[in-house]
Amino acid sequence: MPGAAGRADARPARTVTSETEAIHRLLVASVRDYAIFALDAAGHVMTWNAGAERLKGYLPEEIIGKHFSIFYPAETRATGFPTYELEVASREGVFEDEGWRIRKDGTTFWANVVITALRDETGTLVGFAKVTRDLTERRTAQQQAIEDALRVAEAEAANRAKSQFLAAMSHELRTPLNAIGGYIDLLSLGVHGPLSDAQSQAIERVRNAQRHLVTLISDLLNFSRMEAGRLTYEIADVDMAEVMESVRIMIEAQAAARQVEVHWKPAEGPVICAADQARVGQILLNLLGNAIKFTEAGGTIRIRCARDGNVVRLEVEDTGIGIPADQLDAIFEPFTQVGRTLTSQQQGTGLGLAISRDLARAMGGDITVGSEPGVGSTFTVTLPAAGS
Numbered sequence: 143m144p145g146a147a148g149r150a151d152a153r154p155a156r157t158v159t160s161e162t163e164a165i166h167r168l169l170v171a172s173v174r175d176y177a178i179f180a181l182d183a184a185g186h187v188m189t190w191n192a193g194a195e196r197l198k199g200y201l202p203e204e205i206i207g208k209h210f211s212i213f214y215p216a217e218t219r220a221t222g223f224p225t226y227e228l229e230v231a232s233r234e235g236v237f238e239d240e241g242w243r244i245r246k247d248g249t250t251f252w253a254n255v256v257i258t259a260l261r262d263e264t265g266t267l268v269g270f271a272k273v274t275r276d277l278t279e280r281r282t283a284q285q286q287a288i289e290d291a292l293r294v295a296e297a298e299a300a301n302r303a304k305s306q307f308l309a310a311m312s313h314e315l316r317t318p319l320n321a322i323g324g325y326i327d328l329l330s331l332g333v334h335g336p337l338s339d340a341q342s343q344a345i346e347r348v349r350n351a352q353r354h355l356v357t358l359i360s361d362l363l364n365f366s367r368m369e370a371g372r373l374t375y376e377i378a379d380v381d382m383a384e385v386m387e388s389v390r391i392m393i394e395a396q397a398a399a400r401q402v403e404v405h406w407k408p409a410e411g412p413v414i415c416a417a418d419q420a421r422v423g424q425i426l427l428n429l430l431g432n433a434i435k436f437t438e439a440g441g442t443i444r445i446r447c448a449r450d451g452n453v454v455r456l457e458v459e460d461t462g463i464g465i466p467a468d469q470l471d472a473i474f475e476p477f478t479q480v481g482r483t484l485t486s487q488q489q490g491t492g493l494g495l496a497i498s499r500d501l502a503r504a505m506g507g508d509i510t511v512g513s514e515p516g517v518g519s520t521f522t523v524t525l526p527a528a529g530s
């Protein structure tokens with residue numbers, strides 16, 4: 143705009159400068175987030191803005207004329223650091239630092255400080271401009287973040303150590319247990335001579351206990367492998383009818399022994415999910431094993447499966463003892479068992495649900511539960527439907 147430029151040019155240069163200076167002074171004086179003040183060449187405070195007053199707590203009349211080293215902790219002053227700052231600023235033009243500074247009331251704050259040397263047109267040092275910012279909150283947040291990260295790293299390391307220990311222990315325990323199993327087989331085959339009925343019954347009990355231990359240990363091993371992220375999944379199309387049939391065969395005898403009726407409700411048409419067939423079987427076996435374990439004789443278990451949009455839903459419903467509402471989340475945590483005492487009838491590690499839910503989640507699904515104490519529970523597994 144030539145007109146405007148012409149008008150500005152027409153003004154006396156002196157007026158523009160003093161107006162600008164006045165605006166500058168006003169600007170500096172009213173800044174509240176930064177302490178901006180001038181020091182003379184020896185380091186005495188010459189000016190004081192609103193930000194300086196707010197940050198450091200001194201009124202202008204209390205501080206002007208004082209040496210700026212008053213803002214430093216005694217130990218920093220003793221090292222001659224304030225003088226060093228001015229030396230560097232005058233030599234290099236500017237000095238920047240972060241460190242603790244002291245307010246009038248003796249409290250400390252973490253400051254970012256920039257000191258700029260001021261020289262007149264002949265190059266003579268006339269003083270310094272000092273800009274100070276309070277970074278206490280930022281520093282606290284940074285330190286908090288560092289501490290949090292350290293804590294997470296420690297927890298992860300402890301967790302890894304625990305998983306490695308569990309994996310090593312389960313391996314060690316499996317070897318002698320397999321030997322026990324082998325010798326039980328030899329004894330019951332009569333390799334070391336015929337057995338009386340009482341001996342056969344005793345051997346049968348030893349065999350059951352041995353099998354139970356093997357199951358617990360493989361739970362532990364699975365869990366530790368999962369924790370260590372070392373479990374692999376072979377995802378393929380899985381026909382749920384096939385999974386249900388394979389589990390039905392395994393569980394039949396156990397359900398009959400506990401006098402619990404199991405109803406398998408076949409889906410209308412094939413229900414296919416994208417998952418690892420063995421792991422889906424493991425989940426169903428665990429849910430069904432629990433349902434049988436926590437249902438009194440005469441109770442009923444129903445297994446249903448259906449496709450629901452992009453997911454396949456598998457439900458295991460029982461008429462068992464149920465789970466209190468405040469335990470519904472906890473039962474999925476490792477080693478959690480509701481109301482378990484040393485004399486409890488049911489056996490288990492408290493790992494089954496933790497493992498099952500991790501498996502379901504790793505395959506892109508989940509397990510949820512609804513329950514009413516005294517009425518029963520329904521566990522629902524969701525898995526991605528094939529081709530979805």
Ligand code: ADP
Binds near residue numbers: 462478
């Ligand atoms: P475990 O069966 O080895 O104790 P789980 O992780 O499979 O471990 O189950 C954890 C706990 O959840 C069980 O100890 C039991 O208290 C509760 N629970 C699981 N399934 C059922 C169920 N169908 N009915 C009632 N309680 C259940």
